[in-house]
Amino acid sequence: MTTVPSLALNNGVTMPQLGFGVFQADPSETARAVETALATGYRHIDTAAAYFNEREVGEGIRRSGLDRDQVFVETKVWATDYGHHRTRHAFDKAAAKLGVETIDLLILHQPVPLRFDRTIEAYKGLEDLLEAGEVRAIGVSNFMPEHLERLIASTDVVPAVNQIEVHPYFRQTAAQQANAEHGVVSQAWSPIGGITFYPGWGGDDRRSTLQDPVIGEISKAHGRTPAQVMLRWHLQQGRSAIPKSTDPGRIAENFDVFGFELTAADLARIDALDTGVRSGPDPETLDPDRSPLVIPEA
Template sequence: MNEQLTFNNGVTMPALGLGVFQSSPEETVDAVDTALRGGYRLIDTAAAYFNEKQVGEGIRKSGVDRDEIFVETKVFISQFGYEETLHAFDVATAKLGLDTLDLFILHQPAPWIWDKTLEAYRALETLLEEGKVRSIGVSNFTPEHLDNLMQERTVVPALNQIELHPYFAQHENEAADTALGTITQAWSPIGGITFYPGFNEGGHKNPLTDTTIQAIGEKYGKTNAQVMIRWHLEQGRSAIPKSVKPARIAENFEVFDFELTPQDIAAIDALDLGKRSGPDPDAVRPPERIFDIPEA
């Protein structure tokens, strides 16, 4: 049974979901369908993943009632601005085939265009007030970004989605989230970003083959991935592991029949290298990576 997290506005969200970052449109429909049929009820996507339409198709193919599914998507940087972000909602819901969103978040802080970021968040607040979204949040916001946001805006983010896995544990970032009453959601929760093509080509170790995690898993008859997902859930985080393989999707969900000890958690915490593998949220995104989002 999936564990539930409660946002600062009372909305609840399943702790464990399916991510579709770098899932091709062709693979996304079946991945979402498989996940929902297997018990998942949280699906995370984004305008910049170019697969929102296929997420919607997967939801409908599954036959699972819309009211049972928590759908989360993101506004891309090229959609920042007040009117632009209001339009981004229309585009996202049209692609997904939905009337409302359970969670709508900003994909990046984009501090070099901070005025537009603030206007984008103001649009999220408007959508929340109008009942078009049930909750709003951010992604890749550091403690400084959160402080700057709350100096200007009113609604505390329900969620902050950040890179977080055993090799980049982000304790300070999570503490800042917790201080605000914001849930932390881990993207790349099992460390996939450490070996994804196009990221970190110089390479870190791969936590999916880490011997410390493996030894913990052997005690419970669990894989490294399952141990890492359990590590997130037991510390009150949301995790959205990505896969398009039915066996792996099922494996990632089989984490509710065991618990880690405090010693297990401490051993995994000790693996933190303190080094980011994904993009630096403060780095100016080059123009060629600020692409337009197609209309629905």
């Protein structure tokens, strides 16, 4: 079975570079999808409290028969659970739903710049969990360079990971550079541009990266699918990527990205597709006080 290469985080913990995501996976399908992904060879599962499927992720991991230390488990604290002590309880909820004692990577889901004092306190809660050994690494998600700078200036532990929207149509060059300058791994959500064609995300005029002619030409030249080419682009540029699917065929396809190499010219052509336009939610605008999402107890 193929072994996924690992990335060394800034605290010495290693993380499989290619992970399996479950964003928008229906809870009724999640356990089966996770079990299938682990049977395929994935060893890194990414979920979040706000996905409402942590319990099913845990069930899929148990069904796999793998030992706990063989699966890298990542989840996220939602903004309504921000605060020093509230974040501790958020860990308790997540760990109970996942059925684990230790979470490998626990991250804050949003920067919430309108309430950044709470974000700072939440991150300090993560630092406590890290010191206690209840999480192995901590990080953030959707943090832009200014958010990252403010966080680092007010806390003790530099985030290990920043999970951000990255795909060929939105490279987030400035965010990736800021991450690199601080030794933070950039982790791509929507790595094959799924945000550009998911129903319910924006208008009908969005172009799917899967239909892009440049990516199509590159995929044809390598005898690979567009999704495989995009994932290979992430891996060769040093990012972590967490593709999502509940279809067994697609799960296998997205994992089969280690038997070919894109050329420097291929990478440059994909880089040039960047539109600079965000397809997902703008992290500047989230205000949990105005649209509260309550994370249920375990």
